[in-house]
Amino acid sequence: MSAVSCLLSEDQFRCSICLDVFTHPVSTPCGHNFCKNCITQNWNINYSCLCPICKHAFTTRPDLKVNKLFSEMVAQFRQSAQKKANSRGLEQKVFKPGEVPCDVCPGTRLKALKSCLVCLTSYCETHLEPHLTMSGLKRHQLIDPVENLEDRICAKHDKPLDLFCKTDRIFVCMLCSALDHKMHDVVLLKEEYEDKKVKLGKTETTIKEMILKRRLKIQEMKQSAKRSEENAHMELAEGVRVFTSLKESVERGLIELIKTIEEKQRTTKKQAEAFIKELEKEISDLKKRNTEVEQVSRSEDQLHLLRRFPSLKAPPPTKDWTGVKVHPPVYEGSAVRAVVQLEETLSQEMKKLFGEAELKGVQKYAVDVTLDPDSAHPELILSHDQKCVCHSDVKKNLPDNPKRFSHYNFVLGKQSFSSGRFYFEVQVKGKPKWNLGVARESINRKGLITMTPKEGYWSIWLRNGNEYKALDAPSVRLSLKSQLQKVGVFVDYEEGLVSFYDIDATALIYSFTGCSFTEKLFPFFSPCTNDGGNNATHLIITPVKKTG
Known part of the structure; x- marks a missing residue:
């Protein structure tokens, strides 16, 4: 074989x-x-x-x-x-499909190591040796192995295409350059190669940057999808909680209705049973007396009849039942009244649940806010961590920089916001008056101002311990069930929304809607004057503890 x-x-x-x-x-x-x-x-x-x-x-x-x-x-x-x-020591170098073979090898062709642009031949390691050792061949131009070397020879002059005509954008040989492209911009192939290599390097860098941007965008989209899924799970859980609570309220209302009706029925039945028991006892007594009367009246013993007559001449004492009745309880309207009561309960419960859900939703956008000393009125005292502010009667000698309020005892937050949503909470407990909200960067800080949205303020205030107002145009009197202890402030820049929340009651206090924000917004605070110590309590920026 x-x-x-x-x-x-x-x-x-x-x-x-x-x-x-x-x-x-x-x-x-x-x-x-x-x-x-x-x-x-x-x-x-x-x-x-x-x-x-x-x-x-x-x-x-x-x-x-x-x-x-x-x-x-x-x-x-x-x-x-x-x-x-x-x-021959050439293991792993046998020519394979897709590789350039040696043009000199007889029989089994080996993989070419270099191609010669002068000889127009590709050589394996063995057959390349003369080009590396012989002086005449050393001057030949060797490149990495390529196929179709004849394509690199000028068809007209049979010379290597080692020049590039930038005018005609074609490859030419030395004779082409001298004869047909004399007035053209002709450069060495290597020069054009280096120039294009630099440009390709820039293109490579650009492409890599584009790839990186798209990978980052993919990562961003994945994170957004993940956040959306997490929000969906949270919203679903919140929905289940709300509807479960409402369902429990309805079930409690039904149980209460059944209990009320059954209680009335038991009372009526008990009363009827007592009357019936009393009547049956009287009937028993009357029957007994009737039997005695019949026995005596049939007796022919004159002395016996006359002796018993005084005790039998009248019926035994009984109750006058003429006006006694068992009145059935009035059930008509019980279900309606129960539903009305349930509606009120559900309304209150829903307001509470929706308030909790809404507050929980905006608390996701909590930011860390600190007070800006450069904006604080000279009579204000800021805590070391710049989270608390109160008013002092002593006016500090501070530089009157453009950011500082000079007329009103106001202070802004150090952080500014020009997009998206943000939320923060402030403790107002124990203060009979204060101002709180957000303000735009260009507000007047040196003279008299009007605290309205037109002037760049979106805020609420307290005066005289119980007079709450939203400083809209016109201002709106706020009716609250209890005194505010802690206030939440939420801003949606793109939606033009500023909302205030009662944290303890988990309820919305007031919303400025349809606002048009075009510049930076800053958290805004005013502890107001201390009034001889009556309003000395601090306004405190507190960490946000999520509701529910």
């Missing part, structure tokens, strides 16, 4: 499709051999069973059989070729 394989040429052991040594060779009915995988993929891609060599068409896909004899010959040839490559 080995002798037979040696008589065959190398090309006879190569598949005509992949051009590599056969792998699992099979024979078609027309007698040609192919790699089993190659011919199968060829037929799958072309949707027809056509022999790639003789073009014979098969009406049905043939049942391909492995050519065992030829398969053994291929295996022996592969082993023989591998041994030859190993003996």
Whole structure:
């Protein structure tokens, strides 16, 4: 078998499709051999069973059989070729499909290491040696192996295309440059190569930046999708909680109605049973007396009758039942009254639940707010952590910078916001008067002001311990069930919304809507004057503790 394989040429052991040594060779009915995988993929891609060599068409896909004899010959040839490559120290360098082969190698062609632009030939490691050692060949230009070297030769002058005409945007040789492109902008191929390489480097950098931006955008979108999913779960849980609470309220109302009706029924039944028991006792007494009367009246003993007559002449004492009645309880309207009461209860419960849900929703946008000393009126005292402020009668000697309030004892937050949503909470407990809200950056800080949205203020205040107002235009008197202890402030910049919340009651106090914000907004605070110590309590920016 080995002798037979040696008589065959190398090309006879190569598949005509992949051009590599056969792998699992099979024979078609027309007698040609192919790699089993190659011919199968060829037929799958072309949707027809056509022999790639003789073009014979098969009406049905043939049942391909492995050519065992030829398969053994291929295996022996592969082993023989591998041994030859190993003996020459060229293991792993045999030419493979997709690689450039050596143009000099006889028989099994090895992988080319370099291509010569002068010789227009590609060389493996062995055949390249003269170009590395012989002085005449050392001047030849070697490049990484490429195919179709003839495309790099000028078809007109048979010279290397080693120049580039920038005017015509074509490759030219030295004679082309001298004869046909004399007045053109012609540069060395290497020079144009370096220039384009730099530009490609910039393009590569740009593409990498674009890829990075898109990866970051993907990450951002994934995070948004994750937040959306988390919010959906939270909203679903909140919805279940609210509806469960309402359902429990309805069930309690039904239980209370059933209990009331059953209680009335038990009372009526108990009363009727007591009357019936009393009547039955009187009936029993009357029957007993009637029996005695009948016995005495039938007696012929004159003395006995006369002796019993005084005790039997009248019925036994009984109750006058003429006006006694068992009045059925009035059930009409009980269900209606219960539903009305339930409606009131549910309304209160819903307000509370919705207030909790709304407050919980805005508390997600809590930010860390601190007071800005550079804006504080000289009579205000700020805590070391810049979270508390109160008024002092002593006016400090401070530089009158453009940010500082000079007329009113106001102070702004250090943080500003020009987009999105933000929320913070302030403790006002124990203060009979204060101002609180947000203000735009361009407000007047030096003279008399009017605290309205037009002038750049969105705020509420307390005066005289119980007079709450939203300083809208016109101002709105606020009716609150209890005195505020802690106030939440929420702003949606894009929606033009400023809302104030009673934290303890989990209820909305007031909202400024339809606002048009065009500049930075700052948290705004005023503890007002201390009034001889009556209003000395601090305004305190407190950490946000989520409701529920």
